[in-house]
Amino acid sequence: MDLAEHNALSDAEAARALAAVCAAPHWVDAMIASRPYGSLEELLRQADDALDQLTAADLDAALAGHPKIGARPSGTGGEQSRREQSGVDTGDAELAEGLAEGNRAYEARFGRIYLVCASGRSGPELLAILRDRLDNDADTELVVTRAELGKINRLRLERLVTA
Secondary structure, eight states, X not given: OBHHHHHHSOHHHHHHHHHTTOOOHXXXXXXXXXXXXXXXXXXXXXXHHHHHTOOHHHHHHHHHTSOOTTSOOOSTTHHHHHHHTTTSOTTOHHHHHHHHHHHHHHHXXXXXXXXXXXXXXXXXXXXXXXXXXXXXXXXXXXXXXXXXXXXXXXHHHHHHHXX
């Protein structure tokens, strides 16, 4: 679909498409309310603005739409997550255990899943980033998590309106 086709979707159709980008209902609502978009840049700018407005509960909803790094993605956005995590070799037992252990440590420390824009990154690179981020304080990590979510949203929106 292109941007004009996206703009022409009913609100319900647009909501389904946008929920696969970001599972936060308030983000989806803000994106629908701002249609039509005159350009990809306008769409991406609104996505960033809507992300900036997410509460902690909204961020939790957004993160719920993402699988753990190294896990088998399913559900809404599962195909996109599979594509984005394609650099993770699920047959590498040592890497899989490292990611599982890192995910557990991250969740225990920050109370949410480790989210990173995985597109174009290898499994070992994603594990190294996870381990580095475990040294962040809670406020810094929240900023990093929002930034990573923004990168993912932008990539998914670009794919949505240029596919």
